[in-house]
Amino acid sequence: MKTKIFSVLFLSSALFVALNAEAANCNFTRDLGQGSWGEDVRCLQQYLGSSGSGYYGAPYQNYMIPDGFFGPMTTQAVMQWQTTKSLPPTGYFDAASRAKYVEPAGGYGGVGGYYGGNTEEASARQRIDEALRMMEDTRDEIDDSNRNTSSAEDSLEDAEDNMLEAVHEFFVNRDFAEAYNLADDAYRDAEDAFEDAGGDRSSGDKEDAQDAINDAEDAINDAEDEIDDARRRGVSITIIRRAENFLDDAEDRLNDAEDEYDDKNYDDAEDFARDAENLAEDAMDEVN
The missing domain is CATH 1.20.5 (Single alpha-helices involved in coiled-coils or other helix-helix interfaces)
Structure with a gap:
């Protein structure tokens, strides 16, 4: 049984890592311009310096450091990107720019287009990630438990079966609604197993x-x-x-x-x- 859960975790983690290498998913909730500062600026800078931005290799990209500060180089990089997206090259990352960023790109290449442009897809991905974490915690709890864990083992095995199906639906069939439902079932099975093994989720002081x-x-x-x-x-x-x-x-x-x-x-x-x-x-x- 341990072999199965390790296979599930390895397969799912490897696939997510591969996709995240293609696309960093930024969450922009405000307008950004010269003088702005924060992690959203850093994420924008990293995006503009990636192949997914659509203008990788442009002159200003070569000199822009992702330091989280929106300075002149970032302004020029945004202007260049806006031009490639048929937006007015203002250098100000505003609502129109955010909308273009999350516009579906039809494949892996568009940052935001792969995950950010599809709410159903993003929800399924998040639920799979949550279920995997719950399964890991449950396996640790079972291994450390002093009680009879046969019921917990059965529930965790159900979780693993559901997770394998969820991963298949997500990456192969691209049925994100079904992937979410299966991942949710996996999470709940793992949660039941965690409690059966004596786990207490209200941890900490x-x-x-x-x-x-x-x-x-x-x-x-x-x-x-x-x-x-x-x-x-x-x-x-x-x-x-x-x-x-x-x-x-x-x-x-x-x-x-x-x-x-x-x-x-x-x-x-x-x-x-x-x-x-x-x-x-x-x-x-x-x-x-």
Whole structure:
């Protein structure tokens, strides 16, 4: 049985790695222009420097460093890309550019076109990934369990069978709805097996997680005050934008922490909250 789960994990992981090598999936939720700062800018820069961008090898690509800061070279690279996509070459990555980015490309080559352009496909891929992680956790729990795990073993075997079918539907038949359903069945089978083996998913220390969330909230509030004060002091708009980008990332991490806390995943909640606190401190460092 262990041979089967290792085969499932290896096959699925290898296929996902191969596809991700073809296309980095960026998530753009705001307009980007000169002076913008953040991981979304870095992802845009990496995309513009990839073969999937449609203008790989253009002059400005050769000098653009994916450092997360939207500077003159990135502006020129965006203008070049916009020209290849029949967009006005403004150098500003706006709503029209985001729409063109996620436009289905009809194959593996288009970043966003392969995963980002098909919600059903992206949902199936995410559920397969979640099920694989649950299966790995379940196998570890069964191996460490001191109780009779025959029922858990049976449920995990059902999960493995469903996962093999899900992978087949996803990569061979391209039936993403069926792939999602099968992956969801695999997840639930693995979850049942995890509990049968004595696993407790409400891991971590609840009090530590709550303390970390409170600290992150305080840091974010302090960062907001510092940024407002920086505006009054006439700090440059470029610095303000960098700080605001850090603050946006901090708020996103805090939301993740609160979601994990609600799901009783206290270790993950604490980690996300600490990340949020650090990002808020980075925002304050920018304006001080």
